[in-house]
Amino acid sequence: MEKYYTIGDVAARTGISAHTLRYYDKEGLLSFVKRSESGTRLFTKEDFEPLYTITVLKKSGMPIKKIREFMTLYLQGNKTIHDRYVMFNEQRQSLLEQIAELEDMLKIVDYKCWYFQEAEKRGDINYYKKLPEQEVDQRIIEFNKIVDDFREGVAKED
Amino acid sequence: MEKYYTIGDVAARTGISAHTLRYYDKEGLLSFVKRSESGTRLFTKEDFEPLYTITVLKKSGMPIKKIREFMTLYLQGNKTIHDRYVMFNEQRQSLLEQIAELEDMLKIVDYKCWYFQEAEKRGDINYYKKLPEQEVDQRIIEFNKIVDDFREGVAKED
DNA sequence: ATAGATGTTAGAGTATACTCGAAGTCAAGA
DNA sequence: TCTTGACTTCGAGTATACTCTAACATCTAT
Numbered sequence: 001m002e003k004y005y006t007i008g009d010v011a012a013r014t015g016i017s018a019h020t021l022r023y024y025d026k027e028g029l030l031s032f033v034k035r036s037e038s039g040t041r042l043f044t045k046e047d048f049e050p051l052y053t054i055t056v057l058k059k060s061g062m063p064i065k066k067i068r069e070f071m072t073l074y075l076q077g078n079k080t081i082h083d084r085y086v087m088f089n090e091q092r093q094s095l096l097e098q099i100a101e102l103e104d105m106l107k108i109v110d111y112k113c114w115y116f117q118e119a120e121k122r123g124d125i126n127y128y129k130k131l132p133e134q135e136v137d138q139r140i141i142e143f144n145k146i147v148d149d150f151r152e153g154v155a156k157e158d
Numbered sequence: 159m160e161k162y163y164t165i166g167d168v169a170a171r172t173g174i175s176a177h178t179l180r181y182y183d184k185e186g187l188l189s190f191v192k193r194s195e196s197g198t199r200l201f202t203k204e205d206f207e208p209l210y211t212i213t214v215l216k217k218s219g220m221p222i223k224k225i226r227e228f229m230t231l232y233l234q235g236n237k238t239i240h241d242r243y244v245m246f247n248e249q250r251q252s253l254l255e256q257i258a259e260l261e262d263m264l265k266i267v268d269y270k271c272w273y274f275q276e277a278e279k280r281g282d283i284n285y286y287k288k289l290p291e292q293e294v295d296q297r298i299i300e301f302n303k304i305v306d307d308f309r310e311g312v313a314k315e316d
Numbered sequence: 317a318t319a320g321a322t323g324t325t326a327g328a329g330t331a332t333a334c335t336c337g338a339a340g341t342c343a344a345g346a
Numbered sequence: 347t348c349t350t351g352a353c354t355t356c357g358a359g360t361a362t363a364c365t366c367t368a369a370c371a372t373c374t375a376t
Contacts, residue, residue, distance in 0.1 A: 008322065013311035019365055022324090027363095038372060040323055048309040053270075055308075060263045064363070078283055085274035088267055095264045099257060105218045106253045109246055112211075116243035125236055150213075151206040153171035166352065177335055180355090185333090196342060198353055222333070 004034075005043040014051065028068040029054055031075060050074060060091050061098060111143055162192075163201040172209065186226040187212055189233060208232060218249050219256060269301055 011018040024030050025041070032050055034042045043051075050071065057067045070087050073080035118137075119125045128136050169176040182188050183199070190208055192200045201209075208229065215225045228245050231238035276295075277283045286294050 006323075013309060015311075017365080018323090020363090023364060026325095036323095036372095038324085040372080045309065049305050052305050052308045056263055056266045056270075059259060060267060078277075078281055081274055081278045081281075081283055085271060085278060088270045088274060092264065092267045092271055095260055095267060099260050099264065101217060102253055102257050102260070105214055106250065106257065108214045109218060109250045109253060112214075112246045113243060113250055116239055116246060119236075120239045120243060123236055123239075125239055147207050147210050150210045151171060151203065153173075164353075175335085176353090178333090181334060184355095194342095194353095196354085198342085221331095 002044060007041050007043070010043050010051070014055070016055070024054065024064070027064050029064065029071050031071065057091065060095055062091060108146075111139055114139065115143070160202060165199050165201070168201050168209070172213070174213070182212065182222070185222050187222065187229050189229065215249065218253055220249060266304075269297055272297065273301070
């Protein structure tokens with residue numbers, strides 16, 4: 001006799017609501033889950049691995065439709081190992097790009113935090129414009145260069 | 159005589175479509191943009207800085223409504239410098255958390271890439287289950303521990 | 317045996333962020 | 347002058363991912 005988990009059990013353990021789990025099932029992400037005679041979903045211990053994989057792909061920014069593609073491969077067993085590797089490898093690239101973009105944004109936001117503090121000290125958001133050029137902090141000059149590039153249409157491929 | 163940019167100019171330079179720019183305006187993000195007598199939006203050189211700031215906040219994951227709050231502060235000038243600092247500082251925290259989460263996901267995805275390659279070599283997605291325990295790679299043991307925690311409901315606060 | 321908790325489905329509703337279409341206005345060149 | 351292209355608004359449509367409700371079934375514990 002195997003132990004089964006109901007949708008409520010799974011919801012309580014994983015933090016994914018029962019509503020969301022049913023939605024995922026409807027979207028074809030949970031085809032591996034067995035049903036009782038009366039239709040109740042019966043999750044097994046083993047089902048938590050693909051379920052965990054779904055959460056990882058979700059948090060990596062993969063849309064539901066593409067996760068469904070992955071799960072379709074998963075259901076086909078050993079003959080799709082390579083295809084699944086390819087999908088994860090692409091997702092790896094996507095993650096690297098997302099992280100790089102957020103790190104770029106972090107740099108700008110860090111600068112802005114610094115700049116707002118400087119401006120607050122002086123009570124003037126445009127204080128640097130009244131300074132002789134040599135006294136303007138390099139960070140401000142660099143930021144203004146970025147904004148100039150933005151205005152000139154440099155690197156608008158996103 | 160000041161040079162003006164139309165919405166089409168701005169779209170071409172920034173890569174943000176004119177449709178999207180009008181949508182942003184409707185949502186209150188572009189209240190700083192002047193209009194001609196006949197209603198045409200007239201962007202100035204200076205408008206590109208707040209516009210750039212909007213793109214940075216967007217790419218940092220800030221929702222439009224919150225960007226509107228920021229722009230409301232922006233329009234009020236020097237008396238809101240501190241509030242704007244606070245918003246950017248919060249966004250900084252949010253970015254650090256997003257990056258940390260994506261890096262966690264990257265670790266899992268890296269592992270999965272490695273594991274799929276190992277499984278592909280052996281033609282069996284569950285090859286390790288047939289191995290004597292001492293021969294199972296440490297990475298597999300650690301991953302299984304993570305899945306076990308997931309099933310046990312450890313760290314479901316997200 | 318029956319109440320109450322939990323399960324089921326289908327389908328509607330919400331939130332976010334666009335994205336597009338229609339109908340009309342306006343300015344500049346042939 | 348007239349056509350053309352770019353601008354305007356309003357409102358509808360799309361995509362994604364939930365989130366919830368209603369009506370009903372089933373399981374469990376007293």
